[in-house]
Amino acid sequence: MKTTYITLSLSAVLLLGISSCKKGEVASTEPEAYASADSTATIVSDSISSVATMKVKDKQFIKTADINMEVKDVYNTTLSIEKSVQDLGGFVVKSNLQSNIVSENTYNTSNEEAMLIKKYQTENTMQVRVPTEKLGELLTLVNNNKLFLNSRSVNAEDITASIKYAEMEGKRNQKTSENIGQLKTDKDKVKLDDENMAEGNIQKLTSMDTTDNLKYSTVDIYIKEPKLRIAEIAITNTSSIDNKYKFNFIYQVKEGFVYGFYLIQNIIVALINIWPLLLIAGIGIYFFRKRKTAKHEQSKISE
Template identity: 60%
Template structure:
């Protein structure tokens, strides 16, 4: 009987030891998994602190294999998370450009360029970590990533106190006698209340959506071969045409003779007067010689 009880006790101890070992292994695996996640995303993007509220922003500068493909992929994933794009400027930065003549009629423009895109997106704050994880998978090389979490808890409390103060001020103004001063005070208080509501709306939007500035570019230089017209050869071909220029010169000379003839006709009174003066001068000269 004692031997049986001892055997049962040993089996129980072995079972308990196995369970503890499995639990310890499971706990270690969970901790290791959490470490992997925290390596991928900064704590600033996912942290939550009781009694605190944060306005979160991020800046990502990285190189990707294909700027256009990465942009489309990022935009689609952003929309699936409930976010939206506020700015996207894709452009090709030209590094060099040369033209080579390959025939009398055609040339080849060789342009070396690098594609890049600057984006600004808004993503739901609770999805910021997931979105940054997705972007991180698109990188070839990460130049920089800046994540900030600004504590705005005090700003929210101040906003509530200001709203209470304005409400109390409005009540006090309503108890005053009607007059110009009352109207001015009421108008000023309402203007302050509107400004405060506007600030509250902006802050609420910043808390709900995080702003992420993304700059992506391709690490390698792309080359574009663009067929163009050989403009230099065309200029030389039409720069000088002997027969055409001779014909134009003949025509222009004929027009010049016509213009001179028309000019002489237009000054006929002067020509006639000059002729008469010359005629009488010639007539008087022989008479002078006779004397």
């Protein structure tokens, strides 16, 4: 019994050793076959997630990546990434480079000159597409520009089942078209044929999008500079110019006389426009005073 136990133990150890050796051989020759969409494993040679280069027999994946990192110079890094994408046979979908101003101050250096100081931080939001087989290479080239990597995600969506389903739907659509063709031509047949063709067009469009996404991987890249930059811009001293022309005594006096003259003219014209009212008011005042005078004289006589 003891001999049998020892024999079984040695056999188990031997099998474990063989299994470990085989796993090591497979990992060294074809590690991408064991990668998954949420894998955190990296390839030592280029420090890129194995998801980017993953290949599994009888499986098809749509691969995407999202990178957020800090770089020394956003503008130069943008040019470098765009050139790398073109060299790999890809293209840039979007590149939105902008400088966010943190502060802006003006300092006068003389009566005529001043210096505008801007503190800003440059960033760029990019979206590029590269052939899927070149995704790992692009991620390596982008990674070479980093100062600090904030985050990076690489995803591989398995759409094998979706492709099979799309093929079955295409066959069903074709069969439906053949069945409709056998119907007697009338208004209902035309409607059915039109609906079937519309469904077929949607399936073709979906198939084209899927094929394109399989062929080209989409990579979203956000880069920024870790520190603020300072721009010194020579400008004119506007304060001295404003003070120089803010008040001119002789001109203001002249303008005052002109304004007063026109004001008198406007008053005279306004009075002329309301002469009927002035006439009525004058007559009213005249009769009011005359009546008041008559009453006063009458009161004196009565006394």
